[in-house]
Amino acid sequence: xxxxxxxxxxxxxxxxxxxxxxxxxxxxxxxxxxxxxxxxxxxxxxxxxxxxxxxxxxxxxxxxxxxxxxxxxxxxxxxxxxxxxxxxxxxxxxxxxxxxxxxxxxxxxxxxxxxxxxxxxxxxxxxxxxxxxxxxxxxxxxxxxxxxxxxxxxxxxxxxxxxxxxxxxxxxxxxxxxxxxxxxxxxxxxxxxxxxxxxxxxxxxxxxxxxxxxxxxxxxxxxxxxxxxxxxxxxxxxxxxxxxxxxxxxxxxxxxxxxxxxxxxxxxxxxxxxxxxxxxxxxxxxxxxxxxxxxxxxxxxxxxxxxxxxxxxxxxxxxxxxxxxxxxxxxx
Ligand code: KG4
Ligand code: ZN
Numbered sequence: 001x002x003x004x005x006x007x008x009x010x011x012x013x014x015x016x017x018x019x020x021x022x023x024x025x026x027x028x029x030x031x032x033x034x035x036x037x038x039x040x041x042x043x044x045x046x047x048x049x050x051x052x053x054x055x056x057x058x059x060x061x062x063x064x065x066x067x068x069x070x071x072x073x074x075x076x077x078x079x080x081x082x083x084x085x086x087x088x089x090x091x092x093x094x095x096x097x098x099x100x101x102x103x104x105x106x107x108x109x110x111x112x113x114x115x116x117x118x119x120x121x122x123x124x125x126x127x128x129x130x131x132x133x134x135x136x137x138x139x140x141x142x143x144x145x146x147x148x149x150x151x152x153x154x155x156x157x158x159x160x161x162x163x164x165x166x167x168x169x170x171x172x173x174x175x176x177x178x179x180x181x182x183x184x185x186x187x188x189x190x191x192x193x194x195x196x197x198x199x200x201x202x203x204x205x206x207x208x209x210x211x212x213x214x215x216x217x218x219x220x221x222x223x224x225x226x227x228x229x230x231x232x233x234x235x236x237x238x239x240x241x242x243x244x245x246x247x248x249x250x251x252x253x254x255x256x257x258x259x260x261x262x263x264x265x266x267x268x269x270x271x272x273x274x275x276x277x278x279x280x281x282x283x284x285x286x287x288x289x290x291x292x293x294x295x296x297x298x299x300x301x302x303x304x305x306x307x308x309x310x311x312x313x314x315x316x317x318x319x320x321x322x323x324x325x326x327x328x329x330x331x332x
Contacts, residue, residue: 001309004062004071004096005302006055008089009081009109010135011042013054014298015062017071018306024119024299028061030054037175041165048084055092062298069100075305078106079322080136086321094319105305106316110327112300113262114143116289119303124287129256131247133271134263135161135176138243140205140250141327143260147313149327152250153205160239161265163209167216167235171228181232182268188233193219195238200245205253207246212238240271244278251284259286267294 002025007014011033017026032050036042076093079086090106097104113132118124129152130141138155158166161178168177171184195215198208216235223231251257261275266288279286293299307313 001072001306002066002070003302003305003309004074005107005298005300005305006074006076006089006093007109007112007296007298007301008051008055008085008092009077009079010085010296011036011047012296013051013058014296014301015055015058016298016302017062017066018119018299018302020306020310024302026062026064026066027297027299028058029297030058033176040169040175042082044082044084047082048088051085051088055088059092068096071100071102073103073105073305073309074100075105075107075301075308077109077112077301078316078319079108079325081109081323083321083323086323090319090321103309104319105308106319107301107304107308108316108325108327109296109301110137110139110325111149112304114141114149114260115146115304115307116262116293116300117260117287118307119293119299120290121287124260125258127256128258128260128287129247129250129254130260130262131243131266131275132263133160133243133261133265135159135165135178137263138207138209139327140246142250142254142256146307146311151326151328152253153207153246155207155209157208157210158213160207160209160243161263163213163239164265166213167232170213170217170220171232172225176264178265179267182236182270184229185233185236185270186229188229188231190233190237192230193234195219195234197238197242197245200242203249205246205250207242209239236268236270240268240274243271244274247275248278251282257284259284260288261286262289262294264295267291
């Protein structure tokens, strides 16, 4: 069975084909990052227009030699995300589904991230805990079975990727700052600044990153550019310390020993190293999506569509883009 996945929730126009026998057999992604970098962040109106102008070409690239009528079903991101951007993907998906007379499956973008490690890891079995760290979300989710997600904790202010991006801006790095902050940190001393680790001693599983970003802002007052690698490294260290600590609490609370880390920040090398070390010493298991499937992509959406079909999960009742779509309300 072939599922065509469509992702347009933010600044990536992406289409992929997941074949239930062979995995991903076609994929194309167009990133708008360069266009938005000029403005220091995503401009929603420009994002919608660009999705509209690129999506047909992205479809053709993803299809390659696969005829359109070999597709069995279409899965697309229905939310959460930018409304205009979502509507482009949704209208496109509806048109294709109608013309080809095949099923249309709306997918929650977060579910795509949660399931993404399954694209490589055939042994990814529920239950597992997912640390979802992206530009819009920072959550610890209990995935007790496919389609059943409980948020155990989440950020009360900035998302983790958002904090990376804001600190990137403070350090004069281009948008998105995450990968650049982490690169800059490689040459820095992570112990030089003792930045705050908010809520770390609280046993609840919530996060807060806005104070950390403000602490970086104040620290920069007395510093020069040569100090920036130390700032980046100390900031990154503080973020990772909190993520790992809260995950430890979640493991203790639930007794679940299988972990998944996904979303854009899961591409962070140091975070992966720390999680892998923690798992080795505590007899836990961790899975990540491959690097390119950490940030937004359509492979994870196609795969989520396949999983929903395979396990015959309840369909989201109305097919209409949802800019806000908390996981807990998945298919209510
Ligand atoms: O999942 P994603 O592509 O989009 C959302 O759904 O939000 O995540 C993008 C976020 C951005 O904030 C970006 O700066 C961050 O992921 N990111 C990273 C790294 N690569 C991407 N943050 C830290 N280290 C990285 N290597
Ligand atoms: Zn995402």
